[in-house]
Amino acid sequence: xxxxxxxxxxxxxxxxxxxxxxxxxxxxxxxxxxxxxxxxxxxxxxxxxxxxxxxxxxxxxxxxxxxxxxxxxxxxxxxxxxxxxxxxxxxxxxxxxxxxxxxxxxxxxxxxxxxxxxxxxxxxxxxxxxxxxxxxxxxxxxxxxxxxxxxxxxxxxxxxxxxxxxxxxxxxxxxxxxxxxxxxxxxxxxxxxxxxxxxxxxxxxxxxxxxxxxxxxxxxxxxxxxxxxxxxxxxxxxxxxxxxxxxxxxxxxxxx
Numbered sequence: 013x014x015x016x017x018x019x020x021x022x023x024x025x026x027x028x029x030x031x032x033x034x035x036x037x038x039x040x041x042x043x044x045x046x047x048x049x050x051x052x053x054x055x056x057x058x059x060x061x062x063x064x065x066x067x068x069x070x071x072x073x074x075x076x077x078x079x080x081x082x083x084x085x086x087x088x089x090x091x092x093x094x095x096x097x098x099x100x101x102x103x104x105x106x107x108x109x110x111x112x113x114x115x116x117x118x119x120x121x122x123x124x125x126x127x128x129x130x131x132x133x134x135x136x137x138x139x140x141x142x143x144x145x146x147x148x149x150x151x152x153x154x155x156x157x158x159x160x161x162x163x164x165x166x167x168x169x170x171x172x173x174x175x176x177x178x179x180x181x182x183x184x185x186x187x188x189x190x191x192x193x194x195x196x197x198x199x200x201x202x203x204x205x206x207x208x209x210x211x212x213x214x215x216x217x218x219x220x221x222x223x224x225x226x227x228x229x230x231x232x233x234x235x236x237x238x239x240x241x242x243x244x245x246x247x248x249x250x251x252x253x254x255x256x257x258x259x260x261x262x263x264x265x266x267x268x
Contacts, residue, residue: 124166124242127235128263129225131159131249136227138235142262146234151226158186161248161265162218168241176239182214183265184248221247 120141128137131152138146161184166176225247227235248265 121238124240124244125235125238126243126262127245128252128265129221129227129245129247130251131221131224131247133251136231137252137263138231138238139262140238145238146231148228148231150228150231153224153226159217159221159224159247159249160185160214161246161250162214162221164218164245164247166239166241166243176241176243180214180218182218184250185213185217186249218247221249 120143123141125138125140125145128139129135129150130137134150134152136146136148136150137144160182163181163183165179165181167179168177169175170177246263246265250265252263253266
């Protein structure tokens with residue numbers, strides 16, 4: 013009994029619990045506080061790591077945006093460079109074509125010209141190197157007059173180098189020259205009286221044919237500029253037959 017009373021008194025003195033139980037409660041409270049502190053530390057560490065991860069993500073997004081911008085700029089530069097290359101290639105092809113044409117023109121310009129004047133169609137034609145150079149209407153006096161077909165050829169430069177020595181060949185003469193004789197002046201007849209009749213008639217009709225032609229000044233300038241030894245002038249009261257004067261030919265005049 014005394015022992016039981018002593019235990020009860022001790023129990024009451026300790027606040028209704030024995031000493032070992034109090035010590036165990038204190039340990040449990042301390043352990044809970046430690047766990048709470050650990051959890052708070054872990055949460056803090058997690059927040060720090062999350063903030064760091066978000067910062068890293070933001071940095072990488074900025075880097076990606078910069079890379080994407082650089083890639084877009086590089087693609088634009090590539091497209092522009094390709095356009096420049098295509099344009100340069102087109103310019104090169106154009107320059108090559110121009111050079112080829114310039115060389116052709118140089119070769120063609122080195123060749124003598126051929127001029128044909130049709131009194132019937134009242135047109136002038138110029139070719140150089142067998143290629144058409146000019147075709148234009150001209151004014152003809154005494155339209156319908158038969159004068160034949162005459163060919164003038166520049167044989168070479170004259171003494172002053174500013175004119176040419178021309179050779180005349182009449183490819184065709186009209187059957188009757190009475191009207192030509194009437195048109196010739198007395199002075200011309202006296203000057204040509206010493207010539208044989210055929211040559212006299214040829215020269216007179218060729219002169220009349222030339223005098224009947226009025227060539228525009230700009231065409232005269234072109235002819236003067238391009239004329240050199242070997243050039244020819246054909247003047248005729250006939251037309252050019254289309255089926256006889258294709259590309260790559262000189263002038264062909266049918267006299268029959």
